[in-house]
Amino acid sequence: xxxxxxxxxxxxxxxxxxxxxxxxxxxxxxxxxxxxxxxxxxxxxxxxxxxxxxxxxxxxxxxxxxxxxxxxxxxxxxxxxxxxxxxxxxxxxxxxxxxxxxxxxxxxxxxxxxxxxxxxxxxxxxxxxxxxxxxxxxxxxxxxxxxxxxxxxxxxxxxxxxxxxxxxxxxxxxxxxxxxxxxxxxxxxxxxxxxxxxxxxxxxxxxxxxxxxxxxxxxxxxxxxxxxxxxxxxxxxxxxxxxxxxxxxxxxxxxxxxxxxxxxxxxxxxxxxxxxxxxxxxxxxxxxxxxxxxxxxxxxxxxxxxxxxxxxxxxxxxxxxxxxxxxxxxxxxxxxxxxxxxxxxxxxxxxxxxxxxxxxxxxxxxxxxxxxxxxxxxxxxxxxxxxxxxxxxxxxxxxxxxxxxxxxxxxxxxxxxxxxxxxxxxxxxxxxxxxxxxxxxxxxxxxxxxxxxxxxxxxxxxxxxxxxxxxxxxxxxxxxxxxxxxxxxxxxxxxxxxxxxxxxxxxxxxxxxxxxxxxxxxxx
Ligand SMILES: Nc1ncnc2c1ncn2[C@@H]1O[C@H](COP(=O)(O)OP(=O)(O)OP(=O)(O)O)[C@@H](O)[C@H]1O
Ligand SMILES: [Mg+2]
Numbered sequence: 340x341x342x343x344x345x346x347x348x349x350x351x352x353x354x355x356x357x358x359x360x361x362x363x364x365x366x367x368x369x370x371x372x373x374x375x376x377x378x379x380x381x382x383x384x385x386x387x388x389x390x391x392x393x394x395x396x397x398x399x400x401x402x403x404x405x406x407x408x409x410x411x412x413x414x415x416x417x418x419x420x421x422x423x424x425x426x427x428x429x430x431x432x433x434x435x436x437x438x439x440x441x442x443x444x445x446x447x448x449x450x451x452x453x454x455x456x457x458x459x460x461x462x463x464x465x466x467x468x469x470x471x472x473x474x475x476x477x478x479x480x481x482x483x484x485x486x487x488x489x490x491x492x493x494x495x496x497x498x499x500x501x502x503x504x505x506x507x508x509x510x511x512x513x514x515x516x517x518x519x520x521x522x523x524x525x526x527x528x529x530x531x532x533x534x535x536x537x538x539x540x541x542x543x544x545x546x547x548x549x550x551x552x553x554x555x556x557x558x559x560x561x562x563x564x565x566x567x568x569x570x571x572x573x574x575x576x577x578x579x580x581x582x583x584x585x586x587x588x589x590x591x592x593x594x595x596x597x598x599x600x601x602x603x604x605x606x607x608x609x610x611x612x613x614x615x616x617x618x619x620x621x622x623x624x625x626x627x628x629x630x631x632x633x634x635x636x637x638x639x640x641x642x643x644x645x646x647x648x649x650x651x652x653x654x655x656x657x658x659x660x661x662x663x664x665x666x667x668x669x670x671x672x673x674x675x676x677x678x679x680x681x682x683x684x685x686x687x688x689x690x691x692x693x694x695x696x697x698x699x700x701x702x703x704x705x706x707x708x709x710x711x712x713x714x715x716x717x718x719x720x721x722x723x724x725x726x727x728x729x730x731x732x733x734x735x736x737x738x739x740x741x742x743x744x745x746x747x748x749x750x751x752x753x754x755x756x757x758x759x760x761x762x763x764x765x766x767x768x769x770x771x772x773x774x775x776x777x778x779x780x781x782x783x784x785x786x787x788x789x790x791x792x793x794x795x796x797x798x799x800x801x802x803x804x805x806x807x808x809x810x811x812x813x814x815x816x817x818x819x820x821x822x823x824x825x826x827x828x829x830x831x832x833x834x835x836x837x838x839x840x841x842x843x844x845x846x847x848x849x850x851x852x853x854x855x856x857x858x859x860x861x862x863x
Contacts, residue, residue, distance in 0.1 A: 347373050349402045352435035357398070360431055366391035368544035373399055376518065381536040383528070384520045386544040388551045388668020389644070392520045396488050397429045400462065403485055404438050408459040410479065412486040413511075415504065417494040419444035419466055419615065420622055421642040425490060426464040438462060443479075445469045446615025453478045467495060467503040474510050481511040491641045492519045493661065496527055508535050522668060523549065523661045549698050550664050554651075554671035557705040558681040558691060560811070560838050566682060567598055569707050570654055573680060574604065574632070576708040576716045580649040581625070583669050584634045587655035595654060596634045606632040609639055640666045648672070653681040656690055660697035680705070685842035688811035704811075714765050721762075773837035775857035784818050785836035786858040787843075789827040795849050802827065802848075810835070810842040828858055 343364035344354050365373065368386035375382055376399035386392055396414075404411050414429070416422045426442035433440060443452045443465040449472065456463075456478055463470070463479065473479035481487075487508065489495065495504055508517075517536045519528065522545075532539050550556065561569040570584070586592045589610040596608035607621045607630050625633045626645055633639065634654075640662055648670045657663040663681075670677025681702065683691050695701050708716070745754050760766055780786035791797060799820040806829070807814035818830030831839045843855045 344398070347377065347398070349377075349398065350436070353398060353401055353432060356432050356434045356436075357394070359434070360394075362391075362394070366395070366544075368392055368542070369395045369398070371544050372396075372542045375540055375542055376400075376516070377402065379403075379516050381517045381539040382519070383524065383532060383536075383539045383541045384518065384543075385524050385541070386522065387546075387549070388522045388665060389672030390544065390551075391673070392522075393425055393428045393490070393642075393644075394432065396490075396518050396520055397425075397432045400429065400486055400488070401433045401436060401438060404433070404436070404461050406437075408461070409483050410456075410460060410463055410481065412462045412484050412488070413470070413481060413507075414462070414464040414488040414490055415467055415470065415495065415507065416464065416490045417466070417498055417500070417641055418638055419446060420618065420639070421490070422464050422466055424642065424644060429462060429464065433462075440464065443469050443473065444615075445472075446618070449473075467500040467507060470507055471503050474507065481507070484511055484515050486516045486518065487511050488518045488520070491521050492531065493521050493523055493525050493528055494641050494665075496531065497661075501531075504531075505535075523664055525661065548700065549660075550700075551668045551671040551677070553675065554667050554677045554679050556667065556679045556681075556700075556702045558683050558702045559705045559707050560688075560835075561682050561684060561707065562838075562841060563684050566654065566684075567595070569682060570595075570652070571599075571602060571604075572708050572710070572713050573652065573705075575713045577650060577678070577680075579631065581628060581645065581647045582632045582650040582652060583639060583648060583666075584632050584652045584654050585640065585657070585666050586634060586636060587658070589636055591655060592634050592636055599632070599634065604632060605630050606634055609633055609635040611636065611638055637662055637666070639669070643669055644672060645669070646672075647675075649677060651677065651679045653679070656681055656683055656687050657694070660694045663694050664698065683811070685810065685838055686845055688842060689809060691811060692808070709769055710765055711767075711769065714763050717763070718759075721759075772834070773840070775836065775840075777860045778858045779860040780830045780858070781818065783833055784830040785833055786828055786830045787836075787840070788856050788858045789829065789843075790825070790854040791848055791851055792823045792825050792827045794824050795851055797822065797827070797849065799827075802829065805848055806831075806839065806843065809846045810839045812839060 342354055342358050344357050368384060369391050372382060372384045372395050376396065384392060384395060400412055414425055416425055422442045422444045426440050430440045439460040440462045441455050441460040443463060445466060445468050559569060559573065586595050589612045592608045592610045596606060599606045607624060609618060609621045624630045651667045651670045653666060657666055667679035670679065775785045778786040799822050802820060803814045803817040806817050812835050816832060816835060821828040840855065843853060846853060
């Protein structure tokens with residue numbers, strides 16, 4: 340059997356293994372970079388998330404590795420979970436060559452690792468801290484390696500591992516090949532490349548877009564105080580197989596995990612304050628689909644590859660565009676489709692716009708579903724579950740007296756109605772969107788008063804653009820503007836009005852702190 344990989348002229352043991360992994364054709368980055376790596380030159384490889392960069396360096400790595408019993412290559416990764424995963428993928432490629440691959444990372448018994456290293460391994464995959472620890476103890480030597488690989492190099496720099504990495508590279512022999520891979524390559528990487536690589540070739544398979552091609556990207560406007568509720572509505576109204584929810588801080592992850600668990604979601608949290616055993620347990624549960632959602636800090640943003648992640652949700656907007664690109668890249672991998680959702684508060688709209696401009700495309704705005712919409716969506720799932728339960732015939736005697744009593748005194752339909760209301764905690768009353776009362780606007784519009792006007796060097800068109808910029812709505816959404824010397828009235832449609840109000844309260848216009856309030860009806 341020939342696969343699309345035989346053309347690389349690599350050992351049959353390897354092409355067989357690749358075939359067993361289910362790869363038929365090389366991905367674009369593999370196509371481009373494998374021949375170059377096989378030429379033994381230094382390479383900076385860049386391609387979108389989920390496009391097979393691991394095998395792109397893993398395949399030539401295994402091809403170059405000999406049966407000699409010494410450490411021949413090292414791969415550094417920013418997180419422990421990624422070290423484990425990359426080791427797993429490389430092990431699969433090496434299956435028929437019997438290359439010994441060992442992940443070494445913090446939080447795991449160092450004695451065990453020392454024993455394994457003594458027994459002899461050919462490829463080490465590790466996190467910088469623990470690798471350095473072994474080098475200092477002289478339980479690991481890198482003076483005979485043919486390849487040095489940095490996966491997610493830019494992230495390791497972000498995490499402040501630069502001096503660790505330099506110390507590790509410093510202990511490697513000079514006549515090695517150095518490879519550097521990531522979906523994002525910010526400028527700082529260049530310094531590292533200049534100092535530690537020999538005229539690296541840049542091989543990029545990134546089309547015009549930085550973000551993964553098959554990920555639909557949507558954002559929802561919300562307020563801080565409504566965030567959990569907004570999230571739950573989104574979770575309930577989307578068909579999510581497996582999702583990752585990102586929060587900014589460890590504390591945020593812990594709190595959100597608790598509040599989602601309390602609401603009945605099957606979920607668990609992953610962050611750096613957990614013990615390694617806890618981290619492994621959570622990751623395993625997630626990989627085996629025993630939880631529906633993984634709630635995580637950016638520790639899960641890079642490289643993690645879990646099949647069937649259909650949704651990534653930024654509960655907290657990521658701090659920078661790179662983090663955004665990598666987080667949402669946990670879905671839409673290996674040619675699959677994915678959805679990325681970002682929650683944005685008024686104060687964060689500007690930040691969202693800057694992410695959009697960095698990734699070179701706007702995000703689509705989603706409408707937070709109403710409770711009624713959520714109930715209608717969920718009721719289909721409920722119907723199925725109820726019928727399944729009826730069919731199983733697992734009636735429990737404990738309920739019988741209550742059921743009899745209720746049915747004797749009430750209509751069955753009323754009883755069911757009441758139970759459904761309770762089950763969904765839905766009483767049919769939607770919380771009203773913020774109501775500004777009569778503000779004297781056109782029907783469907785809210786009129787606002789603003790304490791600046793022409794004397795602040797403003798013009799109506801400019802104001803509309805400023806409003807659009809700081810709130811994220813389109814400038815056309817701004818309705819009638821009546822501008823006077825010292826103040827202005829303008830109208831916004833009812834729906835985005837609360838959001839616009841919350842946003843503008845916190846901005847400045849032409850350097851002036853603004854004061855905004857819903858207007859009074861004209862004739863009062
Ligand atoms: N040629 C191929 N054919 C089919 N599947 C592949 C191929 N190459 C890699 N894969 C699979 O695609 C998935 C993503 O690969 P990988 O994790 O290497 O992506 P990546 O480019 O490193 O992404 P990230 O930037 O997020 O780290 C993995 O499950 C991998 O096994
Ligand atoms: Mg990767």
